[in-house]
Amino acid sequence: MSATLTGITERVFAYRAPDPQLEVFEPPKDRAFFADPEKKALLAAAKQVRHLTPYIGTELIGVQLSQLNEAQKDELALLVAERGVVFFRNQDITLEQQHELTKHYGIQDRDPNQQDPRHVTIIGRDNDIRAYGDFAGEYHADHSHEANPPAYTMLRMVKTPEFGGDTIFTSQTALFDKLSPSFQKLFESLHGVHSSEHQFLASVNAGYQPFRAPQRREHPLVRTHPVTNLKSLFYNPMFVVHIAELKGQEAIHTLNFLREHLHAADDLTVRWKWEPGSVAFWDNRVVAHRALPGGYDTSLREGKRTAIFGEAPFFDPSSETLSERLKKGKDEQVGDETVKLHFSN
Numbered sequence: 117m118s119a120t121l122t123g124i125t126e127r128v129f130a131y132r133a134p135d136p137q138l139e140v141f142e143p144p145k146d147r148a149f150f151a152d153p154e155k156k157a158l159l160a161a162a163k164q165v166r167h168l169t170p171y172i173g174t175e176l177i178g179v180q181l182s183q184l185n186e187a188q189k190d191e192l193a194l195l196v197a198e199r200g201v202v203f204f205r206n207q208d209i210t211l212e213q214q215h216e217l218t219k220h221y222g223i224q225d226r227d228p229n230q231q232d233p234r235h236v237t238i239i240g241r242d243n244d245i246r247a248y249g250d251f252a253g254e255y256h257a258d259h260s261h262e263a264n265p266p267a268y269t270m271l272r273m274v275k276t277p278e279f280g281g282d283t284i285f286t287s288q289t290a291l292f293d294k295l296s297p298s299f300q301k302l303f304e305s306l307h308g309v310h311s312s313e314h315q316f317l318a319s320v321n322a323g324y325q326p327f328r329a330p331q332r333r334e335h336p337l338v339r340t341h342p343v344t345n346l347k348s349l350f351y352n353p354m355f356v357v358h359i360a361e362l363k364g365q366e367a368i369h370t371l372n373f374l375r376e377h378l379h380a381a382d383d384l385t386v387r388w389k390w391e392p393g394s395v396a397f398w399d400n401r402v403v404a405h406r407a408l409p410g411g412y413d414t415s416l417r418e419g420k421r422t423a424i425f426g427e428a429p430f431f432d433p434s435s436e437t438l439s440e441r442l443k444k445g446k447d448e449q450v451g452d453e454t455v456k457l458h459f460s461n
């Protein structure tokens with residue numbers, strides 16, 4: 117991508133997006149609310165449950181997504197909400213079955229650049245992430261600028277290079293928890309301004325036809341997860357361009373801090389190496405992710421992503437940080453390990 121792709125060119129002036137913006141609405145109740153808190157049916161079906169890091173990421177070994185019953189599907193939503201992202205390998209699920217499975221969790225969402233209404237085709241990229249105006253490899257939550265940004269999001273890889281194209285997922289719940297109480301208090305009072313404008317410009321200038329006009333939208337900088345009732349940051353450097361309550365330089369420095377906080381969080385991160393048939397199922401509300409571009413034949417990477425509408429992001433002051441939840445678990449004599457790995461009450 118070159119810097120010209122960020123500009124307001126003749127092509128941008130001439131372009132009219134065909135579809136209207138989406139209004140905020142209340143989506144169906146999160147399926148995780150219907151799950152057995154112990155997730156017995158799902159976990160019993162796995163040959164192995166492998167927690168990949170303390171804070172984020174679990175791999176379920178020996179489970180086929182195509183074979184899940186209704187109870188197991190709901191329990192998977194809860195596991196994803198708690199662990200941020202759940203991984204699978206060697207899946208036999210077809211695209212049609214992936215569409216059906218996605219529908220179980222809510223109303224199918226559609227990225228503004230998505231041509232097929234049912235899925236996005238994710239491809240390989242060879243961008244220079246250090247180039248001016250190139251944000252393609254940056255951390256983000258998928259189209260967080262929407263009124264109802266996606267909640268559960270699934271990416272199934274059809275083909276992958278032997279190496280390269282890994283995806284990194286970072287827990288925003290843990291990112292918020294690692295801040296000092298003073299910063300936590302300040303950030304709880306702020307709203308991030310999420311913008312799709314630069315992505316829209318890049319998209320039109322590259323010859324694509326986004327079906328919705330660009331938008332700016334304010335969301336709480338700290339949001340509450342409706343299922344776990346935990347606080348998490350709702351920040352990402354791809355789409356958050358300003359902090360609504362701050363003056364210009366205050367916002368710039370705060371955003372720089374947040375970006376460094378996110379990029380320095382190797383301890384709150386899981387890096388996933390894809391194989392054909394691998395699936396990542398993540399909670400886009402509380403996880404930031406980035407796919408690493410370059411260094412491989414990009415024609416060898418292709419995946420199918422589906423997502424559902426989440427609730428309008430909200431902040432509940434009575435919700436808890438991760439540390440408060442862990443402390444409560446200790447006070448209640450619950451094993452530390454259990455609480456750490458399963459955040460719900």
Ligand SMILES: [Fe+2]
Nearest residue numbers: 256257258405
């Ligand atoms: Fe993404």
